[in-house]
Amino acid sequence: MQTNKQILPGQTIGIIGGGQLGRMMALAARHMGYRIAVLDPTPDCPAAQVADLAITAAYDNMDAIRELNSVSDVITYEFENVDLQAAAYLEKEGKLPQGAFALEITQNREKEKQLIKKAGLPVPDFAIVHHGGECEEALQNFPFPAVIKTCSGGYDGKGQFKLTSKVDVQPAIDFAAEKGHCIIEHWIPFDKEISVVFTRSQSGEITYFPLAENDHKDQILYKTTAPARVSGKLEEKAIHAAGRLAEEMNVVGTFAIEMFVKGENIYLNEMAPRPHNSGHYTMEACNISQFTQHIRAICGLPLGKIELLRPAIMVNILGEDIGGTLKVMQEQSEPFVHLYGKAEAKTKRKMGHVTFLGETMEELDKTIEQFEEARQ
Structure with missing residues (x-):
């Protein structure tokens, strides 16, 4: 059951999950004038630091879920491992426009692959x-x-x-x-990995952010480049596939699909039913971010028309990178640095991200090289 009513500024958005995605959702919503309630088991988690109300409890604690429901006009989530019983309850209450189905699918790789296959889309x-x-x-x-x-x-x-x-x-x-x-x-011997990040409204309107190209280190996303360096024909294939899945799953909100590129062919890999790490570049590079567009969708507001203002590269800041990144922050004004407010810097833990804008990809590649050298 999806809500179709509009939630207006001044009302409260509940967020299940208090990590960095919840934090950036909350910041986007606060800029628009919404109040924020967060449910997370960790006190003073990143999203709680910018919320009006923090409920400290396990995600499957139904008393806490009912409390979040009682104080929120609409509810969203920042990760896919939400308790399905809780999601079904909130959907029945008319508070969860995204519904429980997308969670059920993306929590299980078998169901995910079977749905992609059923939709007639390419999968390894x-x-x-x-x-x-x-x-x-x-x-x-x-x-x-x-x-x-x-x-x-x-x-x-x-x-x-x-x-x-x-x-x-x-x-x-x-x-x-x-x-x-x-x-x-x-294992597809792919040429590159891309992400299609899009937002679908409750009425079925879809807007697509520019395709992003992803580079990984040790199986963790290291760098995202937008726009992806792919042909127009391949871009059409990727967007068509994303739109097909969006309709099949009745998606609401911002959603991401990772795809492998081999030549001019795509193979769908994994999905995320919420804003995605590879979409962080939109905060500076686009006229509207993936987080703002997500808030508009779940609140029943019209979606904004997406424009890429300048090419961008986003680099994740892991625990082992934090000291060098802070050093660069003190010495350079160019990078847009986002730190998530996590209490402890651990190796391979995502502590923040840095976004660079440029006129050309060649210019950005050189800038990233200089950034990496400076934070050693």
């Missing part, structure tokens, strides 16, 4: 296994390289590993025996 070959014996059988004729992942949970490379040859078969069997429900996917 895959097999579903539930234990070590099924894994052994599936790998007998499965092409290498491949990757095995848990069907639920896992992010930034966690809960998965790559199989390069038959030497990796036994470790994969052991992995499946330990984890249970897993997916084995053919």
Whole structure:
């Protein structure tokens, strides 16, 4: 059940999840005049620091969910592992325009891949296994390289590993025996990875942000470049695929789909039913950010027309990068630095991001090189 009423400034938006995405949603909403309530188990989490009300409780605590419902006019979430019982309750209450279905699909890699396949969209070959014996059988004729992942949970490379040859078969069997429900996917030798970040309103209107090109280090997103360096024909394919899935899933709000590019072909990888790390560049590079557009969608407001103001590169700041980045902040005025207010800097933990704007991609590439040298 989706709400179609407009939620106006002065009313309260509830956010499930208090991390950096919740924080940036909250900041965008506060600029528009909304009040913010956040539910998160961690006191003084990033989103709570900019909220009017913080409810400190587990995400599946139904008493806390009911409290959030009582103080909010509309509710959204910043991550996909929301308790489905809680989501169904909030949807029934008419407070969750995004609904529970997108969460159900994106929480489970099997359901995600099956839905993509059902929609007639390109996806790498895959097999579903539930234990070590099924894994052994599936790998007998499965092409290498491949990757095995848990069907639920896992992010930034966690809960998965790559199989390069038959030497990796036994470790994969052991992995499946330990984890249970897993997916084995053919590893596409792709040229690049792109993201399609879009927003769909409650009435079905869709706006697309410029395609972004992603680079990873140690399976964590390191850098996003926009616009992606792809042909117009491939861009059309990617946008068509995203629109097809948006309609199939009745998406509301900002949504992201990661895709592999091989030549002029695309292969859909994973989806995120909320604003995405690869869309952070929109905060400076576009006339309207992925967060503002998301707030407009869940509040039943018309979506803004998207324009790319200047090419951009966004670089993530991990725990091990924070000292060097602060040094650059003190010495240079060019980068747009966003820090998330996390209490402790841990290795590989996303602490913030930096966005650079430029006139050309060549100029931006040089700027990133200089930035990396300066923060060593």
